[in-house]
Amino acid sequence: MPLLLPKHLMQKINAYLEETYPEEGCxxxxxxxxNNAYILKGIYPVPNVWEKKEERKRRYSVAPEDFLKAEKEAQRQNLLLIGIYHSHPDYPPSLSEFDKANSWPDFIYLIVSLYRGKAQEAKAYLFNSHGEFREIAIQITEEVKQ
Ligand SMILES: [Zn+2]
Structure with missing residues (x-):
């Protein structure tokens, strides 16, 4: 099941993660x-609230109240929360042990690697309810004007 990612949203995600660099953004x-695909329709950036600021280059965490806000926003737009994106500053876009231990089932994890502050490569993983991770294909799509 691929993730269909409109180009303008990929650009928004990259721009936000370049702003939070060198800390991880999320x-x-x-x-x-x-039709057996995840369709991305919007993003909801939240602050990285990992407690120790000096560790935010390698760690992120989301505040429970931000999760609730994102859920409300999704409902308002008649959408679902399908996953989380976060950055790997100067690090490949692979799941870290920390990411695996802190993932929610049936959620997509989109990871973007940044080098010298510039977004380079994105990969997406699905964490299924059996506790397994699978990489899923990302298809960048041109947004259809409405
Ligand atoms: Zn990570």
Whole structure:
């Protein structure tokens, strides 16, 4: 099941993560499932609230109240929270042991690597309810004007 990612949203995600560099940045992915694909329709950036600021280059955490806000925003737009995106500053976009230990089932994890402050490569993983991770394909799509 691929993740269909409109180009303008990928640009928004990259721009936000370049702003939070060299700390990890994070946010929610809003969308829905259709014809065996995850369709991304919006993003909801949230602050990285990992307690020790000096560790935010390698760690992130989301405040429970930001999760609730994102969920409300998704509902308002008739969408679902389908996953989380976060950055890996100067590090490949692979799941770290920390990421695996802190993932929620049935959520997509989109990771963007940044080098010298510039977004380079994105990978997406699905954490299923059996506790397994699978990389899923990212398809960048051109947004259809409405
Ligand atoms: Zn990570």
């Amino acid at each position: 946010g929610f992915l809003l969308g829905y499932l259709e």
